[in-house]
Amino acid sequence: MRIDINCDMGESFGPYRMGEDERIIRHITSASIACGFHAGDPRVMACTVELAREHGVAVGAHPGYPDLIGFGRRNLEMAPGQIKHDLLYQMGALSGFTRALGMGMQHVKPHGALYNLAARDERAAGEVIDAVLSYDPELVLFVLAGSLLEEMAGGRGLRVAREIFPDRAYLSNGQLAPRSMAGAVIHDLDAVCSRLLKLLDSGRMECIDGGEIPLQADTLCVHGDTPGAWRIAASIRQLLEENGHDAMPVRS
Numbered sequence: 001m002r003i004d005i006n007c008d009m010g011e012s013f014g015p016y017r018m019g020e021d022e023r024i025i026r027h028i029t030s031a032s033i034a035c036g037f038h039a040g041d042p043r044v045m046a047c048t049v050e051l052a053r054e055h056g057v058a059v060g061a062h063p064g065y066p067d068l069i070g071f072g073r074r075n076l077e078m079a080p081g082q083i084k085h086d087l088l089y090q091m092g093a094l095s096g097f098t099r100a101l102g103m104g105m106q107h108v109k110p111h112g113a114l115y116n117l118a119a120r121d122e123r124a125a126g127e128v129i130d131a132v133l134s135y136d137p138e139l140v141l142f143v144l145a146g147s148l149l150e151e152m153a154g155g156r157g158l159r160v161a162r163e164i165f166p167d168r169a170y171l172s173n174g175q176l177a178p179r180s181m182a183g184a185v186i187h188d189l190d191a192v193c194s195r196l197l198k199l200l201d202s203g204r205m206e207c208i209d210g211g212e213i214p215l216q217a218d219t220l221c222v223h224g225d226t227p228g229a230w231r232i233a234a235s236i237r238q239l240l241e242e243n244g245h246d247a248m249p250v251r252s
Contacts, residue, residue, distance in 0.1 A: 001200075001244070001245045001246070002245070002246045002248045002252075003217060003218065003219065003220060003240060003245050003246070003247060003248070004029050004030050004161065004218060004219035004220065004247070004248060004249055004250045005027065005028045005029050005030070005219070005220050005222065005233060005236055005237060005240075005247055006028060006029070006030040006031065006032050006060070006107075006109070006142070006163075006219050006220070006221055006222070007024050007025075007028045007030075007031055007032065007221070007222045007223075007224050007229070007233060008032045008034070008062055008109075008111065008221065008222075008223055008224050008225070009021045009024065009025075009031050009032065009033060009034070009048060009224040010031070010033040010034045010039070010040045010044050010045055010047075010048030010049075010062075010224075011034045011038075011039035011040055011044075011071075011224060011225055012039070012040070012041075012044045013039055013040060013041050013044065013068065014041060018039065018224070018225050019224035019225050019229065020224075020229065020230050021048060021051060021224060022051065023230035024222065024224060024229055024230040024233050025051050025052065025055045025057060026055060026230075026234075027230060027233035027234045027236075027237045028057060028222065028233055028237075029057060029058065029247050029248055029249045029252075030057060030058045030059075030060060030106060030107065030219065030249050030250065031048065031051075031052045031057050031058070031059050031060065032060050032061070032062035032107070032109045032111075032142070032221075033045060033048050033049065033052075033059060033060065033061065033062055033094055034062050034064070034111070035061055035062060035063050035064075035090035035091070035093050035094050036090065036093060037063060037064050037065060037066045037067070037068075037072065037086065037090055038064030038065060038066075038067050038068065038070075038071055038072025038073075038111050038112060039064075039068065039071060039072065042093075045093070045094060045097050046097050046100075049094070049097045049098055049101055049103065050101060052103075053101055053103055057249075058106040058107070058249035058250075058251065058252075059094075059098055059103055059104075059105055059106060060105060060106050060107030060108055060109055060139075060140075060142070061090060061091045061094045061095075061105060061107075061108045061109070062109050062110075062111050063086065063087045063090035063091065063108070063110060063111060063114075064090075064110065064111030064112050064113075064114050064115075065078075065086075065111075065112070065113060065114050066086065067113075071112065071225075072111045072112035072113060072114065073112040073113050073179070074113055075113045075117065076113070080123075081127070082127075083114070083124055083127040083128065083131070084127040084128075084130045084131040084134075085131075087108070087110070087127070087128060087131035087132070087135075088131050088134070088135055091105070091108060091131070091132075091135050091136075092135070105136070105139060106139070106140060106249060106250065106251045107139055107140040107141065107142055107161065107250065107251070108131075108132050108139050108140075108141055108142065109141075109142035109163070110128055114128075115144070116144075116175070116176065118147075118149045119143070119144040119147035119148060119149050119175065120147065120148055120175065121148070122148065122152070125148055125149040125152045125153070126152065128141070128149065128153075129141070129149075129152060129153050129156055129158060132153075132158060133156065133157075133158065137157070137158065138159075139158075139159075140158075140159045140160065140161050140250050140251055141153050141158050141159070141160050141161070142160075142161050142163050142219060143160045143161070143162060143163060144162075144163060144174070144175075144176070145162035145163060145164055145174075145215045145216055145217060145218075146162070146174045146213070146214075146215055146216075147174065147175075150162060160218075161218040161219045161250045162215075162216050162217060162218045162219070163217070163218070163219050163220075163221055164196075164199065164205070164215060164217040164219070164220050164221070165220075165221050166186075166192045166193075166195060166196040166199075166220055166221075166222075166232070166236060167185060167186045167187075167192050167222070167223065167226065167232060168184065168185060168186065169181070169183055169184050169185075169186060169207075169208035170205050170206075170207050170208065170213065170215075171207055171208065171209055172207040172209050172210060172211050172213060174213055174215075177208050177209075181208070183208055184208070185226070189231065189232060189235055192232060192235070192236075193235055193236070193239050196220070196236060196239060197239060197243065199215060199217065200217070200240075200243065200245065203215065203216060218250055219250055220236060222236065
């Protein structure tokens with residue numbers, strides 16, 4: 001089985017450092033790069049794209065709400081059409097750096113609160129899909145596995161990559177447990193790997209509110225802002241390789 005390991009990265013801003021991109025890049029196959037709205041800036045975007053090129057890692061846009069203070073994890077009220085236009089703006093910004101370095105963009109992955117909203121809200125999902133289709137219909141859209149966005153995007157002809165979060169707890173409705181809930185972020189590395197191995201073997205994920213749900217994974221996410229994220233990525237890659245899976249970008 002071929003499976004991608006992606007990381008949300010390029011989230012530093014000005015003199016403020018976020019994450020350990022130089023360490024984690026060695027263990028992933030795709031980089032979802034912040035585009036300046038929730039994190040990142042032009043210099044950080046340029047450096048992160050160059051870092052990905054140096055290590056043979058595929059690049060995608062990681063657009064979010066215009067919310068630097070809240071890191072894109074707050075729900076914002078958006079006028080009709082604004083999500084589409086904001087995504088187009090951010091994809092265009094990142095593609096300027098990929099083109100300058102002779103690279104292409106592989107994927108688009110909404111960030112934070114926007115990602116969670118698009119997973120369950122028809123209007124938000126439609127605007128995300130409209131943005132990707134109008135910008136480049138060959139891009140892969142990273143979606144929460146089993147979500148409304150997966151269903152809608154596939155129905156409109158977009159290629160999707162079903163995303164799983166090994167270090168996040170799931171609810172029995174298939175949504176990620178909100179970060180405000182105790183246990184929503186799993187810090188124990190052994191627990192992360194145990195849950196992932198069970199998912200790969202059985203196609204089922206344990207839920208924090210009881211029971212299990214069926215899920216399929218095309219790409220596994222590691223959050224670059226999680227302390228020690230590079231260790232999580234390294235352990236996940238080792239687990240995949242030891243169990244006969246090939247870590248590869250989704251469009252390889």
